[in-house]
Amino acid sequence: MNTRKIQTISLWQPWASLIPLLLKGYETREWATNYLGVLAIHAAKRPVCKEGKRLIAYLNELLGRTIDPERLPLGALVALTDLTDCSRMVSGESSIESSVGGTIAIESVSELERAVGDWRSGRYAWKLENARSIDPIPYSGRQRLFTAEIPLSLFDRAESGGISPVS
Secondary structure, eight states, X not given: OOEEEEEEXXXXXXXXXXXXXXXXXXXXXXXXXXXXXXXXXXXXXXXXXXXXXXXXXXXXXXXXXXXXXXXXXXSEEEEEEEEEEXXXXXXXXXXXOOSSSOEEEGGGSOXXXXXXXXXXTTSEEEEEEEXXXXXXXXXXXXXXXXXXXXXXHHHHHHHTTOSOSOO
């Protein structure tokens, strides 16, 4: 089977699934990355924690959705997205727009975005665009960025719009 190597990051659920649901446009981290490009999202094997269940309840009420924490995939690649920027978070109203190395004002992002990430000054916001879900592919995750091999046919299908951005 032909595959494509893609930079990947593991996230706990429900945060991994919020990206292809278009409810999370930034991944927040303690560390920066210089990598920009296609990024695969991996859902860790760890079951949804109490904090995650509270977040799902909040989102379901706020948005009138029915996200079921028991049905979220674990231990699998679940989405592709484009990592387009990495900015340091700062308090205040001003920010510097740039690809890698700029800043983003915490107050400039929506309340929803702040609810689905850890928006503390000094951390980093990785901007995610063009998120699209993929059929879950069982895969072992790792810490930090790692390389995953995705079947080329699935990747091409996601790129062509054949896979919905909302599952």
